Amino acid sequence: MEQIQVMKLKKPDRNEAANIAVLGAGGLGMAAAKILGQKKEMRLAAIADKTGYIIDHNGIDPELLENKKPGDIGIRTDDAITCIVENCREFDGIFLALPNLTNNFIPEVVSMFAKAGFKGVMVDAMKRSQAVEMIFGMDDMIKNASITYITGAGATPGLLTCAAAIAANSFMEVTNVDINFGVGVSNWESYRATIREDIAHLEGFNLEKAANMTCAQIKNELDKRRGILQLYNMEHADDVLLERAGIVSREKVTVSGVVDTRNPRKPVSTTMTLTGKTFDGAFSSHRFILGDETTMAANVVGPALGWMKAGFELHKRGIYGVFGSAELMPRFVK
């Protein structure tokens, strides 16, 4: 089994797909495996979670992961991330598909990659403002390591933040940005970590309390609410990202949402509304509305890989450091 770890992968040339390692094999990580399986410019070269990891430089068939975890089909270990870090020079890009861990976790992982000599592109789909700010605080270290890093590169923050950043250009002054998302999942157990994070944001809960709840307690909480979670004033990094891009101060950005944990149909259409004042004195709002049939996974992972591609373009030009998803265009991956 050790052979897999030490195997040297060729760095891709122009005609070869980029090797992507995905950290996390929950809803997002598994979607990334499926999406990468359909792409020519990138391929899934590794996936890891708490069960273990699998590395294959020829690309991992996403069907192998159907109803399986990385540890089931690869190497079972409770320290899979260290194994990926040890092999990091074999990868061109790392997708951190771990939106809901503690704030310190991702910066620690990034440090590990930088120290191990990873020189490529990293993209995260983190949600919290504080976590994204921690990454921005690592800009010098990331730059010195020759890593190009795009943070907040999911849907919110991510796709919707980027849409807001574009929309802003019609206005002299942005007065507020309001993001209201709808999520519908037929079975909350496929998105345990995300639902747990959502519960943490309900009144009377916090991250610690939610983290310590048993599955039965979560089920009970969902039952009390008939499966519907109404979320207000969420700590989403759209605020930090838009502020850093010079568009609007963070307190003018709000994120709210409605999650239906029993129905794949979205309870509301996910909408970004940016309101501002034009040069000729009019107040008006541009809107970006996601199609109801698109899942959270499609709207997070597609853009994340788009930012990965944008990161490769910068990296090739020797441009390193941390970029926010409101500063950079995700580039459609073929």
Add this chain to the structure above:
Amino acid sequence: MEQIQVMKLKKPDRNEAANIAVLGAGGLGMAAAKILGQKKEMRLAAIADKTGYIIDHNGIDPELLENKKPGDIGIRTDDAITCIVENCREFDGIFLALPNLTNNFIPEVVSMFAKAGFKGVMVDAMKRSQAVEMIFGMDDMIKNASITYITGAGATPGLLTCAAAIAANSFMEVTNVDINFGVGVSNWESYRATIREDIAHLEGFNLEKAANMTCAQIKNELDKRRGILQLYNMEHADDVLLERAGIVSREKVTVSGVVDTRNPRKPVSTTMTLTGKTFDGAFSSHRFILGDETTMAANVVGPALGWMKAGFELHKRGIYGVFGSAELMPRFVK
């Protein structure tokens, strides 16, 4: 008066505004003057049209242009562009606010700037696919001249094309992009060139025929249609730009619009609809809808200046050549 032409302007340092020259003083050029008058990072250093030009490196007060043309307040000449080209080293950015001239005109002007040693950023708000393709054809020349050029950087193409390019990332395959714009102007005479261009796209008309119409003939044509122009399958460069960005082939991109020439209220909300297929097999559409109160000028000039800023960022890093508005994020100008 010659003094103005030979005056050497200081190149901006980080704390100084960039000097922008605007070519064209119709609806877009005049809006650019007003918008630049409210910006800190850029200022209007020159504006030119067929009446003449004015150059002032301390910034031109847009109020001077109220109901006036450049020739009225500066130097009257029928070759103003040559004069701007001769002074081109004094400018950091050139905004080509001339969307409706013949296809050859802008490429000729770009050649003039390149030959005269302009080394800065150029942005155009051209509309036609053929014109944008001509600019892409000049990539080598523009790169060799150390110019960073962003083409199709208005609203459509521009803002809406860029929104489509972002939206695409949720999908594995984009099946079509449909842009439908609404424009309302209280008085068509403020946007003569644009309305003339629109008439050229009506059934039974073409560019030559429209160019040769008298104002009375245009007024008569508008009267017959009660001031409303219904436009289908317009030759807008959104198609070329999205194809070049690798998102969708050009025949799957359509642009249509409704122009009310007697009412500033938009007859329909300007909407970009991108339809695609997700990795999990769903067909769905993302939409980007512009606020009805935002004018064409706000939605063209704001983004154009945003791409100008993005161009400055690339130029500073030594990245030259032609970029389309579907490849690059416009950066909000303070």
